[in-house]
Amino acid sequence: MKHDIVDADARAQALDVTRSWIVQAPAGSGKTELLTQRYLALLARVSQPEDVLAITFTRKAAAEMRRRILNALDCARSQPCPALAHQRQTWELAKKVLVQDDRCEWALRDSPSRLRIQTIDSLCASLVRQMPVTAGLGAVPATTTEPDPLYREAARATLVRLESGHNGCASVRCLLGHLDNNVMRTETMVALMLAKRDQWLRHVADPGDFRIGRESLEAVLRSLVKETLLQARSLLVQSPFVDLLESVQYAARNCQKADQDSPIRHCLGLRDWPEAAYEALPQWQGLATLLLTDKDQWRATVSVQVGFPAKTAGKDAAQKQEFDLRKQAFLELLSELRGNESMRLALASIRRVPAPCYQDDQWQVLEALFEVLRIAVAELKLIFQAQGQADFSEVMMASVVALGHPDNPSDLALQLDHRIQHLLVDEFQDTSITQFGLFEKLVAGWQSDDGRTLFVVGDPMQSIYRFREAEVGLFLRARRHGIGDVPLHPLQLSVNFRAVSGLVDWFNQTFKQVFPSTDNITTGAIRYAMADALGQDQADIQIHPFIGADGDQEPARVLAIIDRIRHIEPTASIAILVRSRTHLVPITTAMDAHGVEWHGVDIERLAxxxxxxxxxxxxxxxxxxxxxxxxxxxxxxxxxxxxxxxxxxxxxxxxxxxxxxxxxxxxxxxxxxxxxxxxxxxxxx
Incomplete structure (x- = not known):
């Protein structure tokens, strides 16, 4: 059966090697195949295979891409043209590469290493090896995969300054005092910060940098507050605000009369929704307190604590009636708001927004922390040099240094500028800020009409490397503003080749409710991209929820489902997916006890x-x-x-x-x- 691919135009555009693209490719959309085809299309046009550089985030992904490219070349060399459209296109692209291979005498069959497909860590290490002095590492260190003991040692050496009287002892004393003189806790926190220093070092490395000045940081806080309030205000103005404002005023007056220390009192005199300005934050927090419970859910009941006295508290019949009417009117308004999930989340975020200004004692601790972190980084560098080791972050930051500044590039940057004609980046949603800066330097000086192209692919809906400072907002930023001076044209793949239509429909209905409704670069919010199924095969989606203690019954239910499937379809293959290996233990134990044979890779340790x-x-x-x-x-x-x-x-x-x-x-x-x-x-x- 032949099925039309609804995003065929986007896939065809992605192979236009004269333009730069950013492609949002959800899971199952054929992203790796598209990358392979793009790589082959570029190889057929360049004078040397090294002119095309593909970057991935894992060795497995790099090996898979290399395998596909070599297989495509082998198929084009020894097999006839396939019948399937996507295979035929790959075959034709590979055939053109073979022609270019013969013309330019590349000998790719004998020298497949000329295909430049690297992990980001491998690329950074190679840059540092070429410019070790400029990178600031001297002799190229070995990259350690277990740097935690080194972080601990550097943190301990930093805190020892308190006893030695060296520079920074006053800052160490201040930080320790802030943490109740808990040396172990302070050491642990400094070590954890060292592990993430690529996120903050560029901000605190220079004590005179205006970006870490009090005014600059408070401006950032105020900007964050304003953005949060803008979102809330845009939602609240659409509500029945006249009646709601009357209830807010009523509650604020009662809180003031009762002399309650409640944020609701800040809403006294409110005639309209507060402005989206940090000065109005107390009023917004009062609104959030009135409308939401302590667990950030819409209130189902109200009491005198939030400005609504009980009917029985009235002094006479008229006041009792007023108390009751006011309370019922407000509860009706709350019932209308209860279905507005976006507004609830916006009000809840107001509660968590930071204060727009630092107190003097807070700023003193923050300045001390900056100095302690600078000292800790210096101690860590000494430890790296003494042991001839470095972590991935150190190599990454050194590679960025080795490329120089965009306005004053190093010799290595100029060499790469001449060598790299086309850059492809896989899993771009997992890019960190430091890695984004590396890409900016790699394409520094590129022009949209000079024949060089940038091609990035990713799915911001499945970013997994938040622990490595991966910022989904960078994907949105690149899509909107490009990378460096290279504008990127957006493409969206939607066809899911892995799942049947029933599953795809369920995904669309379910995850559309989970993801935010709009994109937000600052917070990294990304809206759900609807998927399309290739065929119309149906699937039966059933949910068997277990709540609380009922979770102990899960293995028995899994066994029952397996038995039912085997009874209906004895030869069916059955997969069990869980969040982690620990969740499998009770299930595999139950299957073993009932004689159910199963197969898993790296699930049960041999030992x-x-x-x-x-x-x-x-x-x-x-x-x-x-x-x-x-x-x-x-x-x-x-x-x-x-x-x-x-x-x-x-x-x-x-x-x-x-x-x-x-x-x-x-x-x-x-x-x-x-x-x-x-x-x-x-x-x-």
Whole structure:
């Protein structure tokens, strides 16, 4: 059956190698195939294969892309043109590469390493190796994958300054005082900050940098407050604000009369919704307190604590009636707002927004923290040099330094500018700010009409590297403003080749409600992109929720579902997906107990299998006759199977001595069951 691909035009445009693109490619949309085709299309036009550089974030992704390209070249070399459209297109592109290969004598078949497909970490390491002095690392260090002990050592060396009286001891003293003189906690926090220094070092490295001045940082806070308030105001002005404002005024007056220390009092005299300015933040927080509970949910009831006295608190019949009418009117307004999830989230965010200004004591601690962090980074560099090691962040930042400044590029940057004609970046949604800066330097000086192109692909809906400072907002920023001087034309892939239409429809209905309704560069909010199914095959989506203690019943339900599927379709393949390996333990245990065979890769550690544990215990016992725990383990193992009561009798007989000395006399050991006597007699032979 032939199906029309609704995003075929976007896929065709992505192969226009005269333009630069940013492609949003959701899971299952054929992103890797598109990258492969783009890479082949570029290879067919360049004079040297090294002119095309593809960057991925994992070695697995780099290996997969290299494998696909080499397979495409092999197929074009030895096989006829395929019948399927996408395979035919890849074959035709690879055929053109082979023509260029012969014309330019690249010998890609014998030298596949000329294909430049690297991870971001590999690229940074290669840049540092070419310019070690300019990068500031000197001799190229080994990259460690376990830098935590080095962070700890640097943090400890920083705090020691308090005792030595070296520069910075006053800042260390201030920071320690702020953290209740808890040295271990302070050391841990400094070490954690060192692990993320690529996020903040560029801001605090220079003590005189105006960007870390009090006015600059408070301006950032005020901007954040304003953006949060703007979003809330745009939603609230659409509500029945006249009646709601009357209720707000009523509640504020009552809170003031009762002399309650409530943020609602700041709403007194409010005639319209507050302006989206930081000066009005107290009024906005009063509104949030009135409308939401402490758990940021719409209020279902109101009381005197939020300015609505109970009916029984009225002094006379008229006042009692007023109290009741006011309360009921406000509850009706709340019921109208209850379905407005966007407004609830906006009001909840107002509660968490930071104060727009620092208190003097807060600023003193912040300045001390800046100096302590600068000292900690210096200590870490000394440790790196002494041990000849560096972490990925150090290599990354050094590579950025090695390229110089866009207005004053280094020799390496000029060399790369001449060598790299086309740059492709995979999984762009996982780009950090430092990596984004690296890409900006790699394309510095590029012009839209000089024949060089930038092609980035990613899915901001599935960013996974927040722990590495991946910023989804960078994807939105690149889509809107480009990278460096290179404008990027946006493309959207929508067809999902992996899932049937029933699943795709369910994804669209479900995740559209989960994702925000609008994009936001500052917060990294990304709206859901609707997907299209290739075919019309249906799927049955069933949800079996388990709440609280009911979760213990999950393995039994999973087994029941497996049995039902096998009864209907005995040859069906069944997959079980979980959040982490730990969630699989009760399920796999239940399947083992019921004789359900299953296969998993890297799910169950070999060392944790019972047979392996028993064999290890046997080995330890034979190597060390005094290893009581191992001897007890092998006596409990299936080949012996002695019960706990019999083990107690044996250990009582042995006392503090070696179990081996009494095992040979087990048949005469008092208190042993017949089964234990027989088992010991059998094993002793």
């Amino acid at each position: 944790q299998r019972s047979v392996v544990r028993d064999l290890r215990s046997l080995l330890h016992a034979l190597l060390n006759l005094d290893d009581r725990l191992s001897w007890l383990s092998i006596l409990r193992a299936p080949w012996c199977g002695i019960g706990l009561a019999d083990l107690l009798a044996i250990t009582t007989k042995a006392g503090n001595g070696v179990l081996w000395n009494v095992l040979g006399h087990g048949v005469t050991c008092e208190g042993l069951s017949p089964h234990a006597r027989a088992a010991l007699a059998r094993c002793s032979q």
